[in-house]
Amino acid sequence: MAELRNIVRVSKVTRTFQLGKTEVLALKGVDLSIAAGHYVSIMGPSGSGKSTLFNMIGGLDKPTSGKVFIDEVDIAQLDAYELAWLRCRKIGYIFQTFNIIQVMTALENVTLPMIFAGVNNDAAVEKGIQLLKLVGLGDRFRHKPSELSGGQQQRVAVARALANDPAIILADEPTGNLDLTTGEEIISLLKSLSRERNVTIISATHDIKMLNVSDQVVWIRDGRIERIEDRAELSISVGQIDTRT
Amino acid sequence: MKKNLPLSSSKKTPFKHSERLVVLPFKKSLEISWQSIRVRFFRSLITTMSLVLAVSFLSFVNVNNDIANGLLSTRDTVLRETLNRFGYDLGPEDTRAESSPKMRWIVILSLLVCVVGIVNAQLMAVTERFREIGTMKCLGALDSFILRLFLLEAGMQGLVGSAMGALSGGLFSLLAAVVRFGTVVFTSISWVEVAGSLLLATGVGCFLSLLGVLYPAVVAAKMLPIEAMRVEH
Numbered sequence: 009m010a011e012l013r014n015i016v017r018v019s020k021v022t023r024t025f026q027l028g029k030t031e032v033l034a035l036k037g038v039d040l041s042i043a044a045g046h047y048v049s050i051m052g053p054s055g056s057g058k059s060t061l062f063n064m065i066g067g068l069d070k071p072t073s074g075k076v077f078i079d080e081v082d083i084a085q086l087d088a089y090e091l092a093w094l095r096c097r098k099i100g101y102i103f104q105t106f107n108i109i110q111v112m113t114a115l116e117n118v119t120l121p122m123i124f125a126g127v128n129n130d131a132a133v134e135k136g137i138q139l140l141k142l143v144g145l146g147d148r149f150r151h152k153p154s155e156l157s158g159g160q161q162q163r164v165a166v167a168r169a170l171a172n173d174p175a176i177i178l179a180d181e182p183t184g185n186l187d188l189t190t191g192e193e194i195i196s197l198l199k200s201l202s203r204e205r206n207v208t209i210i211s212a213t214h215d216i217k218m219l220n221v222s223d224q225v226v227w228i229r230d231g232r233i234e235r236i237e238d239r240a241e242l243s244i245s246v247g248q249i250d251t252r253t
Numbered sequence: 254m255k256k257n258l259p260l261s262s263s264k265k266t267p268f269k270h271s272e273r274l275v276v277l278p279f280k281k282s283l284e285i286s287w288q289s290i291r292v293r294f295f296r297s298l299i300t301t302m303s304l305v306l307a308v309s310f311l312s313f314v315n316v317n318n319d320i321a322n323g324l325l326s327t328r329d330t331v332l333r334e335t336l337n338r339f340g341y342d343l344g345p346e347d348t349r350a351e352s353s354p355k356m357r358w359i360v361i362l363s364l365l366v367c368v369v370g371i372v373n374a375q376l377m378a379v380t381e382r383f384r385e386i387g388t389m390k391c392l393g394a395l396d397s398f399i400l401r402l403f404l405l406e407a408g409m410q411g412l413v414g415s416a417m418g419a420l421s422g423g424l425f426s427l428l429a430a431v432v433r434f435g436t437v438v439f440t441s442i443s444w445v446e447v448a449g450s451l452l453l454a455t456g457v458g459c460f461l462s463l464l465g466v467l468y469p470a471v472v473a474a475k476m477l478p479i480e481a482m483r484v485e486h
Contacts, residue, residue: 068391068479089395093273095478096393107388111292112285124275124393168392 012043014080015175015208016065021074023060034060036231037074042224044175045206047199049218052228059180061228062212066101066178067094079175096124100169100207104181106161108153114140114164115149121171139167143197159190166197170205177201179211183218195221275393282398286405293378297406300374301414304458307367308418309425311360312454314352316426319450321350323442324434335434364461371465375407379473383480390478399474407466408459415458419451 018040025032034057042048042065052058063069064076067083076083078098086094095101100121108117115136122132140149143163145156153161162182169177179198183191199221202209211218219225227234290297321341324332325348337343341350352360379386386399430438 063479066391068477089274092275092390092393092395095391096275097273101391103388105384107384107391109385109388111289111385120389121392123281124277124398126274126276129281 012045014041015044015078016040016042016210017077017080018061018064019075019077021061021064021071021076023057023064023069024072034231035064035071038228038231038233040226040233040236042208042210044208045202046223047202047209047221048211048224048226049222050210050212050226050228051214051219052234056228057231058212058228062178062180062210065176065210066099067091096121097172098175100171100174100177102162102165102169102177102179102182102211104184106153106158106165106185108156108161108164108168110153112152113149114145114151114153114156114167117153117164118149118167118171121168125172136167136171139170140164142170143167157190158186159193162186162190162194163197166194166201170201170207173205174207176208176210179209179213181213181215182211183213183215191215192217275395275398277394277398277401282401282405286402286409289402290406290409296374296378297410300371300378301410303367303370303374304411304414304462305418305421307363307461308415308454308458309422310363311457312419312422312451313426314356314360314422315450315454316423316447317430318350318352319446320426320430320434320438320442322446323438325350326443327437327441329437332434332437339433364457368461368465371407371462372468375403375466375469376472379403379469382473383476386473386476387478387480390476396474399476400470403466403470403473404463407462407470411459411462412455414462415455418458419454422454423447423451 018038021035021038022033023035025034036057038057038061040061050058050062060069064071065078067076067078067086070076070084078094081094083091083094101107108114109120112120115133118136118139119129119132122135123129127135137146137149140146140163143166145160145163145167148156148160153164156164169179177198182198183194186194195215195217198209198211201207223239225237227236321336324336325343333343333345336350342353343350389399427438
């Protein structure tokens, strides 16, 4: 148990996009390993290839060359059914724009992935209520998204991401559309979930608040990994800033 | 270093393909599409309206024929005169009334226009729901789930819309006939034929509704889940 298992492994990945007649190289050979149970932030300016890398890890996009392994399975080898299964069972997504399905209640949103996974309705409802309680929305599960605030909608999204006990939660700028305090609440919720449930959380972000809770920060610039900082190094650098000021 | 561990670390047994299949039970898809119609009631109403009108026209024309045939079967020359006065082109020996080719063309055109209307409205609906579809796909929905949801929605809209259209067209036709010919209409008419006309109109309506949604539904189903991640609205 002492040795950390790599849940995500990215190996020599490049990705080119065809923009009109020119080819744009969004990722120029990225190698990255993410250990199970870690909270990893991917940082980088827009246009750095951050989102592209993020989509690769989520199985939403396939690399032009190189390989992406999720739990040591090469996602390029998976067919549409297996990919859907992977999205359903192994990965939970949290979006900047919440993406709660507007026509469904909070509870229905949370149960939907479980229905896809083949859980029967009663069990799904029971677990859904339990998850909504966990994220602090125990009394609001009959509400429609339009009756919930941004922070509450993001909590529903967190509960939905947890529905099938995924190994990985991918959060794309989860605090981007939230105010400071709500953003902090969501971050600490994610952090406590990653600790208690041993879920790997990978988030793409601009948000400096994220750095404090991250086990690892991956800085991306111009399609390459600029540096990877571990928690220990981070606190040292924060400490240095503290002593300077 | 090449290992092929099973995705689930707790279960060490090699997986069967069937275990790794996402599902959407039929009852649940029915529930989701019903809810989707209910919540977007006004939008569904507009999508359905052109179908209601076209189908009611079809059923109006067909029921008119049934009425004329009923009246002809009484072999009453006065009624035959009246029918001719109202636009039926009947020779003295004819025992069956048929709608004129011109009428048939108008009906076909109206049905065509209606299909185009449905395609248009459903394409709009797909665009509106891009994010919803993308999210569902991120949660593990297969192309076929999305296709099924759209087809079910269109099927329900088609069934209700064309039933309403068929009934209203038939009723209107009967009302107009009573005003023109009197209550003899009710005694002479073959109700079996009327029922047949209404059923035919409903069936045609359902078929057109499904035909109209086919292309938009395929567009929706083929959408990449990555679309849900895009920030712009």
